[in-house]
Amino acid sequence: MKRLTALVLIAALLLQLHPVAFADDSDIFGHNVQPNVLIVLDNSTSMNDPKPSLEYDPAVTYPVVKKCNGSNCTSTVVYKSDTSTPPKYTQYATNSNSVSNCSDGANCPSARNALSTAGYWTGSIGGSTVHLFLGNxxxxxxxxxxxxxxxxxxxxxxxxxxxxxxxxxxxxxxMKFWSNGSDNLGAELATDPLTGARTEIGTDVAALKRAVGTDETNGITLTSGTPLGEALYDAGQYYKGQPVHGTTRPNPIQLACQPNFIIFVTDGMQTRGTRLIPDEATLRYTQDHAPAITGVQNVIVDTVAFGVADAEQSAANTDLATAAKNGGGQFYLTGSEDELEQALQAAIRRIIAATFTFATPVLPTTSTTGLSRAYLAAFRSDPTRSFWQGYLKAYQRDSAGMVPVDANGVPLESAKIWDSGTVLSTMPSASRTIYTTINGNQQEFTTANTAIKAKVLGVQGKATANQVIDFIRGVDVFDENGNG
Structure with a gap:
């Protein structure tokens, strides 16, 4: 296995790597990197259909509907669904306390509790799986x-x-779905009705909200067709700075360490277009969307199914789940306002957690307090991986205490005096000097040091502890490079 370089350095810093310079002659700088998030919102005509905008509350009695075997659904009655599409609901029990003979006991405690609180339950009764719903x-x-x-x-x-x-x-x-009324379709950036500007990544909140609007009559209006694959293709074109329906806009990707995402919210399966959303998600995740920037600038795709019609559930959810998997993201299944909000919040939490706050190579323009060197750490975040790639470099300050930078604030290569990756790539793991502290005492960080217990490292067993130590010393014990 090959040795790791930057990943080793990250871990070593956390373990108090022995400094190469005095504590008062160095500073480590960072800058908050903001991830790019492009929301693609389905505005097909089926989005005009109703869905629950409330979370189920067992204390509330909801208006009766005629959906139970052709009759009204009585609030307190328990109904069983069949496997047809859409499902049919027939009476199973007069109330939740009448449900009996479940696999967890004759009184069915789990079923009765679920029906009285959540309103539905799936489980085994009499050796058969049943899907039960309270009429309410x-x-x-x-x-x-x-x-x-x-x-x-x-x-x-x-x-x-x-x-x-x-x-x-x-x-x-x-972005929203787009069609010119013929076979040309896909997605386009929404428009701020006040200024006429498009909602590019980085648009201010007020303009974004005006462009979205509040209902089907303003902001993003409804259009026919659901071109999922074509829409994701156009989103990729925008991220690449390539023409989208004849208009080219600046590439929104600013930095090599900046994560890029698409959150695709839709209520159904693809009805138009030849491109398929699972295939396009693969391309978003594997293609370089900003070749001018060092490294591969890919785009992670999350998909959110919202209120998919019963007849489309299986096919649509399968496609969307596959697209999220291919795109390195997550699939969220939602059916109400509360669930949709929870899904988007979960997606954003995951995105933010994957964005390291000291990840850009841009230095502050103000003078620093140290004397000779400035150390710069940078990491490329990736929520799909346990370990992030990164580096640590040292730059020489000038007589004013400043690090020489170019017009974009990036340190000049001529000012670089030390690069951890370069040093570590030529140094065998056994030759590296790494220290940690245990009970206030400096200790060599090696597998031979019996003072470093598994408990100290937060793992179980000596073998796992040795793996952690070897990994930090530069051995690819977890096969991060995938070469076996």
Whole structure:
């Protein structure tokens, strides 16, 4: 196995790597890197259909609907669904306390508890799997009254706009489906109705919200067709700075260490276009979207299924889940306003967690307090990997205490005096000098040091502890490079 370089350095720093210079003659600089997040919002006509805008509350009795075997769904009655599409619901028990003979006991404690709180339960009764629903839950799930449901497009707009309002440190942009009325279709950036500007990544919150709008009559309006693959292709073209329907916009990718994401929110399966969303997600994740920047600038794709029609559930969810897997992201299945909001919040939490706050090579313009050297650490974040690639470099300050930089604030190569990767790549792991402290005492960080116990490293067993030590010393014990 090959030795690791930058990854070793990251871990070694955490273990108090023995300094190469005095503590008062160096500074380590960083800068907050904001991830790029492009939301692609389905605005097909099916988004005009209603969906629950409320979370199920067992204390509330919802308006009765006629969805239970052709009759009204009685709030307190338990119904069983069949496997047809859409499913049919027939009465199973007069109430939740009448459900019996489950696999966990004659009184079915798990089923009764779930039905009385969540409103539904799936499990084994009499050796067969059953899907049970309380009538009150079905009434909410199929409610078309404005007291408990709303159009999907309105729900999605509310949730997305709340996301813009409440998330900082992310560069948002938004696209919608596009069609010229013929076979040309895909996606395009939304338009701020006040200024006419497009909602490129980095657009301010007020403009984003104006472009999204509040309902189907303003902001993003409805269009026919669901061109999932074509839309994801156009999103990729935008990230590459390539023409999208004849218009070229600046590439939004600013830095080599900047994570790039697409969150694709849709309510159904593809109905138009020849490109397939799983294939396009693979290309987003594997292609370089900014060749002018060092390294491969890929785009991670998250998919969110929102209120998919029963008849499309299987095919649509399979495609969207596959697209997320191919795109290095996550798939979220949602059916209500609350679930959609939770999914987008989870996606953003994952994105932010993957963005290291000291990840850009841009230095501050103010003078520093140290004397001779400035140390610069940078990492390329990737939420799909346990370890991130990175480096540590040392730069010589000038007589004013400044690090010489170019017009973009990037340190000049001529000022670089030390590069950890270069040094470590020529140094065998056994020859590296790494220290840690145990009970206030400096200790050599080697497998031979019996003072370094597995418990100190937060692992179990000497073998695992030795793996951790060897990894930090530069041995690819976890096969990060994939060469076996």
């Amino acid at each position: 839950y079905l009434n909410l799930a199929n409610c078309t009254s404005t007291t408990c449901s709303d159009k999907k497009i309105r729900i999605a707009k509310r949730v997305v706009n709340r996301l813009f309002d409440n998330v900082q440190g992310v560069r948002f942009g938004i």
